[in-house]
Structures are given as C-alpha cells and as structure tokens.
Amino acid sequence: MLVLPEMKLKPLLIALLFSFTALAQTPGIGTGPAHLILPRHCATVPPDSAWEIWFSQKIAEYKSQQNFPSSTTSNFMIPVIVHVIHGGEALATYPNVSAAQIYSQLKVLNEDYGGRGLNSATIASTGFSLVGVSNSNITFCLAQIDPLGNPLSEPGIDRVNYVSKGWANPAALGSMSGFQILMEGTIKPATIWNPQLFFNIWISDVNSSLFTLGYATFPSGSTLNGISTGLGGSTNDGIWIWSKSFGTVGTLHSVYNKGRSAVHETGHWLGLRHIGGDSGNALGDCAASDFCDDTPPQKGGANGGTNGQNFGAPVYPLHVNICASVYGDMFMNFMDYTDDAVMAMFTPDQSIRMQTAMTNGTFRSLLTASSATQCTVNYLGLPPSKPDEFSLRIIPNPSSGKIILELANPPQGGFKLILSNTMGQVLLNSELLPDTNKRFFLDLENYPEGIYSLTVFSTGNQTVRRLIISR
Ligand SMILES: [Zn+2]
Structure with a gap:
C-alpha cells in the first residue's frame, strides 16, 4: 500500500476506494477550541491532466468569444433540486431538515456566486481587494415542477426516506468506501433528476468518524476524449453535502454553519480546483496550481499538507512572500479549507472557469433554458x-x-x-x-x-x- 501524507490521501480517496478500508483520522489542529474536532474534509476527486488540458482550451475559446476582458460575462440561471435523504424523521427533524434550512442555503449560494458574500467587506482591508470579489453571474433557483410535470409542494425539495427504499442509513457506515458505494452506487442513481435540467444536490447525515463535509463531480464535456476521474455522469452528477453543514439555520455544526460547504462543492461542480492546487502528487509547498492567474501560490497551514490548504481561521496576512506572493495565502477564498466564517470570495479567473463550465459542460450548458423546471426564485433564495x-x-x-x-x-x-x-x-x-x-x-x-x-x-x-x- 502506498504511504501518503494525510492531506495527499484525501483527494485521492475515491480513486483509491478499493485500496483502503478505513480512513485514518487526523487530530484536529486549528486556531480555536472548535478545531478540537476535525478540519474541513472535502472528498472531491480532482480530474486528471487530460481534463485540465481540454478545459484550458475551452477557457481560451470562451475568452476569445467574449472578447475578453472587455465584454461582460453571461448570466446563467441554474434550477436546483435538493434531495433530502432521511430515515422517516418528522419534518424539520434532523436529518429530515426544514425547508427553511434549504432555502437559507440557496440564499448563501446566490449571495456568494453574485459576489455579495456576507464577509466580502473583510476583503477590503487586504491586498486581495486589488483582485476583487468576483460576481460569477450565476444564479440558483428552485425547481417548481418534478420530472413528471407535477408541481412540487416544497419548491426545490425532494424528500427521500431511505428506510422505505430499503437502503442502509448513510450515517451508519463507518468507512468512506462504504459510504461512497451506498451514495454513488444506490442513492444517487435511484434519486437523480435529469442533470441536463436540474442541478442535483444530495444532503444526508454521515458517520461522525468520517467528518466529510461534501464532495462534487467535475463537469464532463461532449468533446472530451477519454474519461477522467471525478467527472459527473447521468447517474451521479451533482454534489453531496453533510446536512449539518448545509444552510445557515437548523441543526448545524458550530464552525460549518454559514453554507460555505455547498458554495465550495458547487465551485468544483463548476470546474474550480482547490485554491492551493490538487496535485495529489510529489509537488511540494507552493508548487501545486489551481490554474487561475489571479490566485497566489499557497504555502498552506501547519496541517495543510503539501497542496497549500489552510484550516481554521487564519489572520491576514498569512505566509507573505513565502510562495512569491506579496499578499500571502488567499485563505479567504471559497476553495480553501478554512472555516465558513472566514470564506468570502471567488476571483475573476475563477468566474471565467465557472462560465466556461456552464458553456461547455455536458450537464451544464442547457440548465439555463430549463422549461421543465419552471424555475423561479427571488434573490433571497426563497420560493x-x-x-x-x-x-x-x-x-x-x-x-x-x-x-x-x-x-x-x-x-x-x-x-x-x-x-x-x-x-x-x-x-x-x-x-x-x-x-x-x-x-x-x-x-x-x-x-x-x-x-x-x-x-x-x-x-x-x-x-x-x-x-x-x-x-
Ligand atoms: Zn474541495
């Protein structure tokens, strides 16, 4: 078995699914008592280099079509369906979470993807104000109609009882491989709504020993040769989020309670890499790239491993000049691993990646024209x-x-x-x-x-x- 440092192992987790039967736990290291538990764990599998080459070509095409950077970006409206996986609990009883909790997450998505993050004011006092908090021009709305054409009693919400389906309780599975097999092999294929019409979000409880906050599929493309790891298909495209890190009201984890897990995973779903890079290989500190020109190379935290992640709640500036960045690490980026309260920005280059994903992704490009969903939203995320x-x-x-x-x-x-x-x-x-x-x-x-x-x-x-x- 390969011996990998912990933080290299995590992005490779699903790819190595059948090589590991249990995930060794990392003692929590952070800046406050809350981190006596565990730091953020994103289980998204990064795509391979062939995917990045394809995607880079599409970014170049996008920029030329847009006469970049003189013209404005396109507006996209993404219909959302949230599959609430529960065990028959009463409505609004965890993990059968309330509609209010789900709508609070939509509000955060629309604020953060609209460049109006609650913490964007914190950027003003940093060197990253020169980069700017980007508006991706992507809006999320709640599906009003189910795939059979029936109006949804709760817009944007599909409640699924795993007991009545005869499935295992996702939270009962103490290994990541077991959880992934249940989610990818059974729950997602049985509950997904047409990913050309809907952005599928699954939320469920998860075993506390795993402490995984979420994972996403990257966008696939019809002109992409070969099949990379981590890309979404017709039976699994979308994101999964731990119900206790979804939204801003309800039963929530004390640190991951501002909806940034879904913001982060949706970023992957729209083609974004971790801010510190996803190399998962022998690259050392500062060397891994997220393929954005306006994000700095990152050193990462003491427990951040070799891919530049930061945990907890760092204070600006962090690691000035260590990675040739006069402003240090951009730990407040949504694609770092920091606490929800610290995250506050996407950059313009990240928005370009997302716009490229919406224009070229197999399950992304028609989402804005989705008559089947009769998608409606107000900008608070409420139906x-x-x-x-x-x-x-x-x-x-x-x-x-x-x-x-x-x-x-x-x-x-x-x-x-x-x-x-x-x-x-x-x-x-x-x-x-x-x-x-x-x-x-x-x-x-x-x-x-x-x-x-x-x-x-x-x-x-x-x-x-x-x-x-x-x-
Ligand atoms: Zn991630």
Missing part, C-alpha cells in the same frame, strides 16, 4: 410566496416566432423580458407592453430557428422558460 402567481405559458411553443405570453396574473402595465441563446448570451432585453386586448404579443420572426431561453421578470421574481423557434 415565491405564491408559486402560481406568476406562472407563464408560451403559446404556441414551438412556434414560427409569433407568440403570446400568457400570465396567470398579468401585471397592470408591462414587464421586462430577456431572450438568451443556449450560450446564455442576451439577444433581446426589453419591456413588453399589453395590446388593447391586454394580451402580450412577442414577435421573434426575425430570429433564426433554434432553442432559446426566455426570462420574464415581475416584482422580485423571475421565471425562465425554454422557447423553441421552428419553421
């Missing part, structure tokens, strides 16, 4: 108070380009709409006014045949539908 209040039909669809938009409760005046292509590029951004019969006509006959995404805005809400022009 609209009356989900049907702003329901929208496109008549006919497909059409030759002349359509009527029918709203359940049409606004008094007009409303704003945005037409985008499947790349997320905005083609039309205008106000639509009713005619004398109070109908909303939209003439798109000048647009070529194809699949479009139509976003309609009302007070605090927006609704996205897929629109097809065919002649």
Whole structure:
C-alpha cells in the first residue's frame, strides 16, 4: 500500500476506494477550541491532466468569444433540486431538515456566486481587494415542477426516506468506501433528476468518524476524449453535502454553519480546483496550481499538507512572500479549507472557469433554458410566496416566432423580458407592453430557428422558460 501524507490521501480517496478500508483520522489542529474536532474534509476527486488540458482550451475559446476582458460575462440561471435523504424523521427533524434550512442555503449560494458574500467587506482591508470579489453571474433557483410535470409542494425539495427504499442509513457506515458505494452506487442513481435540467444536490447525515463535509463531480464535456476521474455522469452528477453543514439555520455544526460547504462543492461542480492546487502528487509547498492567474501560490497551514490548504481561521496576512506572493495565502477564498466564517470570495479567473463550465459542460450548458423546471426564485433564495402567481405559458411553443405570453396574473402595465441563446448570451432585453386586448404579443420572426431561453421578470421574481423557434 502506498504511504501518503494525510492531506495527499484525501483527494485521492475515491480513486483509491478499493485500496483502503478505513480512513485514518487526523487530530484536529486549528486556531480555536472548535478545531478540537476535525478540519474541513472535502472528498472531491480532482480530474486528471487530460481534463485540465481540454478545459484550458475551452477557457481560451470562451475568452476569445467574449472578447475578453472587455465584454461582460453571461448570466446563467441554474434550477436546483435538493434531495433530502432521511430515515422517516418528522419534518424539520434532523436529518429530515426544514425547508427553511434549504432555502437559507440557496440564499448563501446566490449571495456568494453574485459576489455579495456576507464577509466580502473583510476583503477590503487586504491586498486581495486589488483582485476583487468576483460576481460569477450565476444564479440558483428552485425547481417548481418534478420530472413528471407535477408541481412540487416544497419548491426545490425532494424528500427521500431511505428506510422505505430499503437502503442502509448513510450515517451508519463507518468507512468512506462504504459510504461512497451506498451514495454513488444506490442513492444517487435511484434519486437523480435529469442533470441536463436540474442541478442535483444530495444532503444526508454521515458517520461522525468520517467528518466529510461534501464532495462534487467535475463537469464532463461532449468533446472530451477519454474519461477522467471525478467527472459527473447521468447517474451521479451533482454534489453531496453533510446536512449539518448545509444552510445557515437548523441543526448545524458550530464552525460549518454559514453554507460555505455547498458554495465550495458547487465551485468544483463548476470546474474550480482547490485554491492551493490538487496535485495529489510529489509537488511540494507552493508548487501545486489551481490554474487561475489571479490566485497566489499557497504555502498552506501547519496541517495543510503539501497542496497549500489552510484550516481554521487564519489572520491576514498569512505566509507573505513565502510562495512569491506579496499578499500571502488567499485563505479567504471559497476553495480553501478554512472555516465558513472566514470564506468570502471567488476571483475573476475563477468566474471565467465557472462560465466556461456552464458553456461547455455536458450537464451544464442547457440548465439555463430549463422549461421543465419552471424555475423561479427571488434573490433571497426563497420560493415565491405564491408559486402560481406568476406562472407563464408560451403559446404556441414551438412556434414560427409569433407568440403570446400568457400570465396567470398579468401585471397592470408591462414587464421586462430577456431572450438568451443556449450560450446564455442576451439577444433581446426589453419591456413588453399589453395590446388593447391586454394580451402580450412577442414577435421573434426575425430570429433564426433554434432553442432559446426566455426570462420574464415581475416584482422580485423571475421565471425562465425554454422557447423553441421552428419553421
Ligand atoms: Zn474541495
């Protein structure tokens, strides 16, 4: 058996699934009493170098298409379904967590991916204010409709009782390999919703001896040759998060209680590496790369191993000039291993990776045009108070380009709409006014045949539908 330092072993865990039957535990080392438990453990398997070569090519294409850096990035709306894996507990009893806990996580996702992180003010006093807290222009919304077309009683939530399914309790499995076999081999394939329409998030309890906060699948691509480790497929694409580190209200771990585990894992799902690199090989401190030009090489914490991770709650500046960075480690990046309260930023280069993933990922590129989900959100991550209040039909669809938009409760005046292509590029951004019969006509006959995404805005809400022009 290979003998690896602990922090090298962890990223390789799933790849070496059948080589290890038990995971040795690391004594917690951190800055406060809370770390007498264990530091953050992300079990995401990084993809191989061939994937990074493919992805780098797509980043270059993205930049050239966008006339980078002069133009703005595209807006993406990602419909989310959260599969709550529970054992028949009463509603809102852990791990059958409350809807409020799930919606609190959506709020954090939208704040952090919108560059509005609760801690972004902390960046202002650091050298990294020059890099800036990036807005990825990615928004997360709650699915309103299940795969059979039925309205969800709790938007964005799918509750699954493992007892009634005859599955083992995920938290009863004391080895990472056993947990992974159950999750990847049984629970995910049986519960996943079409990953071309939904961003699948699974949450469950996990055995305390593992102390794993989450893991993600990286984006796969149709033009990617070969199969790398760690990429999402039709039966497993998405992220898993420990229920006690999901959201900001409910039964939560005392340190991982600000929703940053899901922010971190969603970053992997969108192509991001750990800020300190994912080498998992013989590279030493400072040498591993996250393939972003605006993040510094990292030394990492005393317990951070050789890939530059930091744990706990470091104080800025940290490791100045040790890795040729005058500002030291960017430990406040969402892709480090620090405490939830410390994490506060993505960088512009990280946003470009995420935009590239949304444009090129097999299970990412159509997510914004997802008519099946009837995705709606307000920017607090909450479902609209009356989900049907702003329901929208496109008549006919497909059409030759002349359509009527029918709203359940049409606004008094007009409303704003945005037409985008499947790349997320905005083609039309205008106000639509009713005619004398109070109908909303939209003439798109000048647009070529194809699949479009139509976003309609009302007070605090927006609704996205897929629109097809065919002649
Ligand atoms: Zn990670």
